[in-house]
Amino acid sequence: MAFDVKFYFPDENTRWLVNQFETIEFDGSAVFNDTFIPRSDSALVFHFGEPPSIIEPVQVKMPFFFIAPVLRTSLTLEIKNKLSSFIAVCKTSVLSRLLGVDMTPIPSFNIEPDYEKIYPLWRLLKKEISTESRIRCFTEFINNLPNTPYINDELYIIYENIIKRSVSIPLAELLQESPVNNRSLRRYFKKRVGLSPKTLSRIVRVNYVWNEIKSQNSIDFQRLIFDGGYFDQAHFINDFKLITGESPSHFFKRDLQIVKMISGKVK
16 A cells, blocks of 8 residues: 555653654555544654645645644645655643743644754654654653653643543533633643634544544434534534534545544544
8 A cells, every 4th residue: 555554552651742653654656635634632743755735725845844733623635755754643731841832823734843952853763764763762852851751730631631521521610620710721721732722622522523433333423412512413513514624424424544544543
């Protein structure tokens, strides 16, 4: 197959930051373009071949290394040249604080990290020939940064609560658990995560529905609407279109193989 994606789960040495590692190998024998669906984590992305391009909603070539932030809506990517990529999918609130990066939304769809800090890592990773050695190299790098060992703070707890609990518990209840006042919380949250708590909870719910549908032989949308924390069918359809750019009926009828791979779905 011309397009090959693999997933690797982190060990205890990287689990404080990394949700999973991903690799993309593409031999350039065809052209792939499909939708990347927003997810609730960010990533450090390293391309060692010809980087992919975003073709919608704007046309732009991706850099060789960058931070992929949490997105509000889907992107259409095009991969047409030989590519070898290593991706560390990270907990957003930890990554931004660890690297001192302001995730406040910007017009671009990627964030440039500190060049002097990350470029040497990109060079080291490029020299490695196996995923295992790249993971070891990455692990050594992050565990030798000035802010490690990393200590979780209040905003991390809020972020994790939204990721793990916002499907079953209303967002307002989760935010009430924080000692930070609402206005300050939203400002700090956007700086560390890149979007509001409400938008993040929408992304979490949409991905919950997608994960549930993947595991079912038949789709019971009424149950998913209830389990996903939606008020009604209209609420579900509106949120789904807002995040994915497509209606649920259209999205789940088409071939999702490439969408799943570039959106980090393991199965």
